[in-house]
Amino acid sequence: MKVTVQDTEILKNIEPQQLREYLQTHNWHEDRPFLAHATIWHKQVELGEFEILLPNTKNLGDYLSRVRELIQTVADAENLSTWEVLNEFVKNYPNLKIQGFVTQIATPNADRLSGEVTVVCPVFEKLRPIKIELLDHDYILAIKSYQERLPVRCTGDLFKEDNVFILKNIREFQLENI
Incomplete structure (x- = not known):
């Protein structure tokens, strides 16, 4: 069973720079920009290759859904629970x-x-x-x-x-x- 993070109060307090720093320190690789508002990141693991769309700013209408998706993808790629990943970002x-x-x-x-x-x-x-x-x-x-x-x-x-x-x-x- 996958637990998803639905609490918008938690997610809206996560800064894009925190997400970027986490990805950089956990062997994710920035691939390319996506339009003007995001970048695409990749990580190769035993299960295959994972891809993340990282927003550059919190001012996007789909910021919360992108952060939810990012947390779930990191959890899947790194064999962690979403709560373990979320704990890294909560300040x-x-x-x-x-x-x-x-x-x-x-x-x-x-x-x-x-x-x-x-x-x-x-x-x-x-x-x-x-x-x-x-x-x-x-x-x-x-x-x-x-x-x-x-x-x-x-x-x-x-x-x-x-x-x-x-x-x-x-x-x-x-x-x-x-």
Whole structure:
């Protein structure tokens, strides 16, 4: 079964330069321009030759469908899941809702009731640790979650920095009703 990426919020945040850099570093070869808005890339593997149409800009009407197609083709050629490929491109994801468990609480900040916590939750079809800086009441809820093994949920903007997921602009941090 093939899983396809349908979430337009994820796809529209992927820059053409990120796609180009990935292809260059994974032995894809730029073949030729396609009209004025894209380039054609090839990769030869045991299964045969694969071809990708890489848009040069996000301003095209079919940009999202081309990125979906590119991710699926890379996954097929490199024997990966679409989620494994997508993970290479995700640098930010605005307004993401997460639900998971607090697995770590860093030493609190000395000057106010705040600190960094780690929440493990599914992101892009895989359990991942996400770092979150919390303040005041939210920080107290995170401690309670950690001590009592209660799930939490919140909304925020996900960023990936040096292969670490960080959730910023936290909203609606709360304990999950069980």
